[in-house]
Amino acid sequence: MIDVEALVVTWLAGRLGGIRVLAELPARFEEALPVVQVTCLPGPKLARPWNDRRPLLWRPRVDLDTYATTRAAATDLASTVSDHLIQLAGQGNQWGQVADVEEPAGPAWRPDYNPSVRRSGLTVELTIRAD
Incomplete structure (x- = not known):
């Protein structure tokens, strides 16, 4: 299966122009803002094929927190993150591909x-199709 946190961290880091994107907040992270934290939440594995135990579809949720010095900056960064995540559809690796991106909590x-x-x-739900 795709390491969803790593995929999202790498995707956003390449698009946010030097803003730190990470899965775990380091000590004293507030000394170098802004920061985006990515956390993969459980999601259902669906549509198992009859002849294999690997799921065809997986729907993990990804929770994202944006930290900044002002409320406006944190909100603007969250909106930018949202815009970039929609473009994640079609990305993946030898283990699977992101087929769809939904945003149940903007x-x-x-x-x-x-x-x-x-x-x-914000929270996004990825639909990952196994290759």
């Missing part, structure tokens, strides 16, 4: 416990 303000950052985020 860019929205998300409060954060860290008073040094402002956070916005």
